[in-house]
Amino acid sequence: MFRPPYSLRCPLVPLPHAPTRGLVPRPHLRFAHAESGRPAYKPLPTGPPKGFNQGRGKLVTIGVAFGTLGVLLTYFTFYPNPGGPDASTRTRTEVTLSPAHFIAASLTASEESLDPDTRLITLTLPPGAVSDREDPVFDPIWCVWIKDDDIQVERPYTPLEGIDARGRMKFWIKKYDKGEVGRWLHGKKVGNRIELRGPLSTWVWDDNKWDDVVLISGGTGITPFYQLLYSKLLKDPSSVRTKTRFTLLHSSRKPSELPPPAILDPLISESKAHPDRLSLSLFVDSAEGLAHPSVAANDLQVGRITESAIKRAVSSHSSRSWWGSLFGKADSQEERKILFLVCGPEPMITAIAGSYGRNFGQGVVGGVLGNMGYKNHQVWKL
Numbered sequence: 362m363f364r365p366p367y368s369l370r371c372p373l374v375p376l377p378h379a380p381t382r383g384l385v386p387r388p389h390l391r392f393a394h395a396e397s398g399r400p401a402y403k404p405l406p407t408g409p410p411k412g413f414n415q416g417r418g419k420l421v422t423i424g425v426a427f428g429t430l431g432v433l434l435t436y437f438t439f440y441p442n443p444g445g446p447d448a449s450t451r452t453r454t455e456v457t458l459s460p461a462h463f464i465a466a467s468l469t470a471s472e473e474s475l476d477p478d479t480r481l482i483t484l485t486l487p488p489g490a491v492s493d494r495e496d497p498v499f500d501p502i503w504c505v506w507i508k509d510d511d512i513q514v515e516r517p518y519t520p521l522e523g524i525d526a527r528g529r530m531k532f533w534i535k536k537y538d539k540g541e542v543g544r545w546l547h548g549k550k551v552g553n554r555i556e557l558r559g560p561l562s563t564w565v566w567d568d569n570k571w572d573d574v575v576l577i578s579g580g581t582g583i584t585p586f587y588q589l590l591y592s593k594l595l596k597d598p599s600s601v602r603t604k605t606r607f608t609l610l611h612s613s614r615k616p617s618e619l620p621p622p623a624i625l626d627p628l629i630s631e632s633k634a635h636p637d638r639l640s641l642s643l644f645v646d647s648a649e650g651l652a653h654p655s656v657a658a659n660d661l662q663v664g665r666i667t668e669s670a671i672k673r674a675v676s677s678h679s680s681r682s683w684w685g686s687l688f689g690k691a692d693s694q695e696e697r698k699i700l701f702l703v704c705g706p707e708p709m710i711t712a713i714a715g716s717y718g719r720n721f722g723q724g725v726v727g728g729v730l731g732n733m734g735y736k737n738h739q740v741w742k743l
């Protein structure tokens with residue numbers, strides 16, 4: 362069956378937990394990307410299809426040309442705009458930030474991290490690009506799609522602190538050896554022009570829906586959770602409106618690969634100042650290598666995020682017992698609503714929450730959370 366190129370596949374589907382937003386474009390790429398292995402989506406084809414026989418001469422070439430023309434005509438007849446622009450959509454001269462067109466931002470900072478594969482990158486929007494930063498479209502969690510205009514592909518990235526009054530957005534971005542956009546962004550210099558569009562919703566937060574939210578991340582998978590925690594707890598600590606208690610369990614391979622101090626320091630301070638609002642546990646696969654400037658070695662847990670680690674974290678922070686949710690048993694906290702959000706490399710997501718379903722669906726809850734008895738309405742894989 363003919364399918365449009367992947368950069369054009371962005372179906373309009375309702376986001377779960379987004380009843381008030383109606384239909385919003387849902388990124389067809391998942392966050393889960395390959396820290397160890399392939400990404401969760403099909404990469405761009407890199408050469409002619411298998412079996413393409415150039416030796417058959419002009420007839421084949423003419424046939425292919427007519428075939429392609431037919432396919433393109435069919436495509437543009439039946440899929441005029443499947444959910445937003447493709448990466449080759451021209452950047453408008455207008456400057457308003459919008460999901461529907463790219464605008465040019467300027468790269469204003471690119472800072473090294475201890476981990477040479479990640480950088481903190483700041484992009485600054487032109488004046489007037491956002492008329493109202495309080496608009497609900499900037500409620501967490503949202504992302505922008507950044508276009509690599511050398512090869513016309515786009516990928517979603519998460520502004521850590523949203524957009525500030527001067528139009529700045531800060532990102533923590535990882536590059537992969539054979540990855541496209543991350544590597545391209547790492548190569549950009551201060552003053553370079555970067556095209557982006559947005560905001561697009563990653564997850565819709567509701568201040569009054571959950572009593573306990575457990576965020577489980579690996580690597581740069583912490584970025585959407587940081588945006589949520591920044592918006593709800595860190596930005597304005599004197600007027601925290603949500604009653605939700607957060608637990609963040611974050612894992613990196615080694616201390617030097619943990620998020621940089623710009624991300625970790627505010628989280629550590631908040632968890633110390635308000636342990637009733639945020640509980641933080643940091644995990645590393647191995648404690649070897651360079652130490653992290655923000656975390657003492659004895660504050661790190663060595664090993665994966667396991668069932669006992671989740672039970673420990675949840676029971677120390679939440680008054681709802683894990684066995685209550687496992688057996689649906691009445692305990693005094695039976696009505697407490699708990700949600701797990703999981704974001705990181707796909708093998709980690711599978712181990713914690715089970716694999717994704719077909720066609721970018723959530724699949725059933727498996728892994729550690731499945732063993733603990735949590736159900737689909739309590740677990741979301743970003």
Ligand SMILES: Cc1cc2nc3c(=O)[nH]c(=O)nc-3n(C[C@H](O)[C@H](O)[C@H](O)COP(=O)(O)OP(=O)(O)OC[C@H]3O[C@@H](n4cnc5c(N)ncnc54)[C@H](O)[C@@H]3O)c2cc1C
Pocket residue numbers: 388390391392393394395396398399400404504516517518519520532533534535536537538539540541542543544563581584585
């Ligand atoms: C909503 C959302 C928000 C996100 N926010 C962030 C963020 O804030 N920071 C961040 O760093 N990331 C974020 N991501 C992930 C980001 O969008 C990209 O997926 C990631 O940067 C990789 O893109 P890339 O173009 O660099 O690599 P890609 O080109 O997509 O490649 C990724 C990996 O696949 C491998 N690969 C590529 N081609 C092949 C092939 N033919 N065969 C086998 N393997 C191959 C590469 O080696 C690499 O390891 C987010 C994702 C989502 C969905």
